[in-house]
Amino acid sequence: MSEPEFKALYQYGYARSPDQDAPERPHHPVVVVGAGPVGLATAIDLAQRGHPVVVLDDNDKISEGSRAICFSKRALEVCDTLGVGEKMVQKGVTWNIGKVFQGEDQIYAFDLLPEDGHKRPAFINLQQYYVEAFLVERAGALANLDLRWRNELCAVAPGEDLAVLTIDTPDGRYEVSADWVVACDGARSPLRTMLGQEFVGKVFEDRFLIADVKMKASFPTERWFWFDPPFHQGQSTLLHKQPDDVWRIDFQLGRDADSALEKRPDRVMPRLKAMLGENTGVALEWVSVYTFQCKRMAEFVHGRIIFAGDAAHQVSPFGARGANSGFEDAHNLAWKLDALINGKAGPQIIAFYGEERERAADDNIGNSTRATDFISPKSGMALTFRNATLDLARHFDFAKAMVNSGRLSKPTPYGPGGLNTPDEDDWANSVTPGSPPVDAPLENDAGERIWLLDALGADFTLVCHGCDVKAAMPADMRIVTIGRNVTDSLGLFAQRYDTRPGSCLLFRPDQYLCARWRHFDRDKVIAAQQRALGFG
Amino acid sequence: MTKLTTTTNLTNPDAVYAAIIDAHRDLTDEQSAAFNARMVLLLANHIGDDDIVLEALNAAQA
Structure with missing residues (x-):
């Protein structure tokens, strides 16, 4: 081949x-x-x-x-x-679960979306x-x-x-x-x-072989990451399922690997056979050898x-x-x-x-730099700490949380300030101004399931809990009234945003929350919108 | 009765881990070992509870 x-x-x-x-x-x-x-x-x-x-x-x-x-x-x-x-x-392929192995043993599993009531999964x-x-x-x-x-x-x-x-x-x-x-x-x-x-920025020296292979395999649709697996000793391996029976497999190769040599099928196939067994039919779709960089x-x-x-x-x-x-x-x-x-x-x-x-x-x-440093420690002492963390993770939860095989992408909060209006009222633990939205299930007039994020418009949207403020606002402001034109029968919207009757939330056109109040005040809503438009 | 906290107790474990690794940058193995020894003694004193320190010594045998 x-x-x-x-x-x-x-x-x-x-x-x-x-x-x-x-x-x-x-x-x-x-x-x-x-x-x-x-x-x-x-x-x-x-x-x-x-x-x-x-x-x-x-x-x-x-x-x-x-x-x-x-x-x-x-x-x-x-x-x-x-x-x-x-x-x-x-x-x-939808997935929410990741598992981390050391050698042959699972030491840690995580669920990236541990709660229901979201339209979209953690990842596909x-x-x-x-x-x-x-x-x-x-x-x-x-x-x-x-x-x-x-x-x-x-x-x-x-x-x-x-x-x-x-x-x-x-x-x-x-x-x-x-x-x-x-x-x-x-x-x-x-x-x-x-x-x-x-x-x-930073260039990492370790080389990684990345292969997409076609095979019929019974691994679950989860992200599996191995530190020092028996089939690829001393290095790490990542396995991920894609559609069409294609699987992504990453093998860490170390610093001295020869890129041209390592992507040859006669080098790649034995690695795959060692991992998947001699009898698994595997076809290479795509293979490449990379080093990684973090730059901006x-x-x-x-x-x-x-x-x-x-x-x-x-x-x-x-x-x-x-x-x-x-x-x-x-x-x-x-x-x-x-x-x-x-x-x-x-x-x-x-x-x-x-x-x-x-x-x-x-x-x-x-996040990406810290994960890469954990996966490919740059010094003897870094490797000692990494292996100590893996050893402790077999017994203690705190160390599981330190095992870093990649912290998976979450949207970054921009914080209150800048375009986002800081709170003036008291709110319990919930989505804060400048934070990305959290979805919630709602029902429309006909009692059908709809989702908060679909109910937000392409422009600014004011979501009010139980108070109808439409008449007070400019016609081009989209208003969603919980308890009138939509209902929150599961109460998850109120829980995730800590709303009570009278609470009003202003979402930016990119769905980030930019301001919130316990009571509607037209002037404050307009001022927050102007601030989000860069007039602050 | 166990008193040693073994559940996550830091706000940002990844950042603390990275800071520890960074502290060892440019140190020789001998310097790193001495650094670790100083850290253990500092933290043991901060914990201020003999039983917890002894329990941690036991846990680190893993």
Whole structure:
């Protein structure tokens, strides 16, 4: 068997744009560079809000190679707003449980969603190519989203009020200008290089073999992680199920491994046989050898050019914080750009995108770095502590909590302050201003199950517990009244948000909670909304 | 009767763990061993309960 190639699974093809024949340089409000998950999510969100969006991609196909496979609850909630969440969940493999083994023994298990009453599970596993294909399909259904394949950005001239982009195509070059450019062109971002921006952080020396294999196997749909398993002594291994009988297996190889040698099937297959048994039929789908990096740009916003996803920050994969945080970037940015373009937001709002998502990047990099350091200790003493933790974890709960095989992606709270109004009333332990939403089951007029997050609108939503404030608020404010047009018969909404009759919660367009009060006060609601729009 | 707390008792165990590992950076094995000894003595004194310290010594035999 020869080395597996990256096959094209979906091929889209180049089409000439009228821009290329325009007598004068065309101008667009928003150009997104990169048609990966983050670029497409940003473009779809903006297009759904009514803005014409051009998306440039230097390629025209989606390739084999699963790359991201774990999509978080929050990413699925974002994808629900983009119209692809249900498709992802239907195709994906749902999981909530992770298990950690040392040698042959299980030392720790965790449930990432230990409570009911959420529309989406903690995670699904799904090959990235499916996610991209669903997003491309959704993009194609939006008439104001102009997706241009084999349009490679080759130069950028940043200006104060716009940026001029030079684009190379099979028909030669052309130029466009844009009020806003969103750079979602990946970890090796050419746009970042063109701007001369650095990408700094930490490079880990350990090499990891990542293989996607096709097999019929009876492992449960759980994340299984081994420290020092009998089939791969002295190193770690991760096993994860994907759709179509495909399994993701990561083998830690150490620092001195030869990448070219280790990805050869005659090297990979014996490792798989040792793990899975001689008699398990295994076919290699995709295999690669990686080292990992945790890096970020110092600032994500550079005038009219805004960076999102891997172009802005890169993490090691333990914790599934790459693509998931990219979806969160897109969701954080799109409503702010929308409000700014529509003249509803203060000019500072884009700086708040940077502030909030740079904080999230630090959170993700911190978690990912600590997990990688635990999995591949960098010194003899670090290894001693790691092994001591594993030994203690067999007997003591505190040490189980220290065993770090990856802290799985959770959305980062931005905290009260900034765009989010600090509390002035007393609240019990519950979702605080600046925190991501927590879903809850509700019922509509007809008594049917609906979900809180689906009831929130694409714009600001005021959720009131039992008090009808519609008449007091501007017509464009979406109001959800618990106890009138929806009911909380299980009481989970009231419990998760600590609401009582009279309580009012204001959610941002990205569903983050931005303010809450024990009693409705129109002026305070308007002030909190203005603050969230960058006028604070 | 057991008095040693063996359930999670730190607010951010990952950060504390990382800080411990970081404290050993650039130390030789001998320096690290001495560092660990100083840490054990500091923490034992802080615990301030002979029984708990003896119980911890026993638990660490794992």
